[in-house]
Amino acid sequence: MAYARQVGTNNSRLASILNNHLPVLKDGYILHVSLKNKTQDNELVAEKTRIFAHLRSQLKNAKLNLETEIVHNEQHTKKAFTAAEKAKLMAEKNPILLKLTNKFDLDVE
Numbered sequence: 001m002a003y004a005r006q007v008g009t010n011n012s013r014l015a016s017i018l019n020n021h022l023p024v025l026k027d028g029y030i031l032h033v034s035l036k037n038k039t040q041d042n043e044l045v046a047e048k049t050r051i052f053a054h055l056r057s058q059l060k061n062a063k064l065n066l067e068t069e070i071v072h073n074e075q076h077t078k079k080a081f082t083a084a085e086k087a088k089l090m091a092e093k094n095p096i097l098l099k100l101t102n103k104f105d106l107d108v109e
Helices: 002-007 012-020 038-046 048-059 083-093 096-103
Strands: 024-026 030-035 065-070
Touching: 002 012, 002 048, 012 038, 030 038, 038 048, 038 065, 048 065, 083 096
Parallel strands: 030 065
Antiparallel strands: 024 030
């Protein structure tokens, strides 16, 4: 998004939000953005006026509006720090790894 590149030097959090949470266009004029938490929502809403001034001038559409939703995804909250935790998460995603670990008698620590 061009606007994300523009604000990237001044507001890296906003640029990150805009780059990682791409909007979905609904009904031809509603930009729906799914976010991970309330802080991201607050950041986006605080910049809404500037974002939409840019979009409306570029797209020549004065009807544009923003709709945000906070989506809690357990998969994003799981953090693996140790080798055993990483192996467990990888095995949850790909069960064949557990079979291979057992077959070759691998020790994951």
